[in-house]
Amino acid sequence: MEKVYFIGAGPGDPELITVKGQRIIKDAxxxxxxGSLVPKEVIDCHKEGAEVYNSAVLNLEEVMDIMITAAKNNKKIARVHTGDPAIFGAHRxxxxxxxxxxxxxxxxxxxxxxxAAAAAVKKEFTLPDVSQTVxxxxxxxxxxxxxTESLESLASHKASMAIFLSVQMIDEVVKKLLVHYSPDTPIAVVQRATWEDEKILxxxxxxxxxxxxxxxxxxxAQILVGRFLEEKSNYSKSKLYDKYFTHEYRTGIKK
Known part of the structure; x- marks a missing residue:
């Protein structure tokens, strides 16, 4: 019996799927x-004769019936999810x-x-002395x-935050963040990161x-919030590349 492969297709740009993921799609x-979030271009590399289904119009039982029937008929199945399936992917x-x-x-x-949103705004979530938590x-x-995971309670950590599936409630998001973050806290909203019509606010x-x-x-759209977004963030440089810092692969220069 063949396997089912759950594949993270990436955020939108067809070139951001992994080589392995694309190889499996080609052979499936x-x-x-x-289909509501994965561009069809991601799967256009499929072989001739492959059966293609858009799960946006299917319920869970219909999806599973297709997979189980195909696996029992010794067919290789590519179940293609947006982004990474482990984050709000409903693949469990x-x-x-x-x-x-x-x-x-x-x-x-x-x-x-x-x-992808962090890449779009050209920022790093984990700046030393600013935030080491996402x-x-x-x-x-x-x-x-x-x-226990309310937005206001999570905001109390003042860590770097990535808020999914919430831009339609932006007023409520801001209200809850303001419980702990100051009003001048930087925030970015990135719609359709890596797509041709990407928009950054x-x-x-x-x-x-x-x-x-x-x-x-x-x-x-992704909502990113935290001091890591500041243009001139007061962060410390990495110890990894500090010329005075010794580690397994390099001996630091003595001051």
Missing amino acids: DVIIYA EQMDILDENGIEYEVIPGVSSFL ICTRLEGRTPVPE MGTLENISKKVKEEGINKT
């Missing part, structure tokens, strides 16, 4: 891709069902949209968020809501 007999429930049916699977990681979260919508907690509404951004 059945491809199920999240699929893997559990495959386990129940004795079907083997493998996960091929991909570039998450929060990393919090990936979302505001509660139709999917609940555990009470830079601002502060004081003005970002207005900017988002003026641009009509209400979906497919």
Whole structure:
């Protein structure tokens, strides 16, 4: 019986899928891709005769029926998710069902949209003496968020934050962040990072809501917040490349 491959397709740019992920898509007999967020160009490399399904119009049972039937018929299946499937990818429930049916699977990681957003604004989440922690979260919508993970409680750490699936509630996001962050805290909203129509808004907690509404951004956007976004952030340089610092591969110069 063949495997199911869960593939992270990356944030949008068809060239940001991994070499391994693309190789499996090229060789797959059945491809199920999240067509609402994965550009069709990502899977256009498929072989002639491959069965292609857009999971945007399917429910979980329909997706699993396609996968299980194909696997039992010894067909290689590429289940293509946006970004990296481990972050808001809803692939755990699929893997559990495959386990129940004795079907083997493998996960091929991909570039998450929060990393693509950081690349788009040319910033580093983990600046020494600014932040060494990245919090990936979302505001509660139709999917609940555990009470212990409320946005205002996470904001108390003042770490670098990447907020998914929440730009349509930007006023509420700002309100909750302001419980702990100061109004001048920098914030970026990146819509469709790496796509041809990528849009970047830079601002502060004081003005970002207005900017988002003026641009009509209400979906497919990352919200990044934290002092790591400052143009002249007061950070320390890395010890790894400090000429006075000794480590396993290099002896530092004596001062």
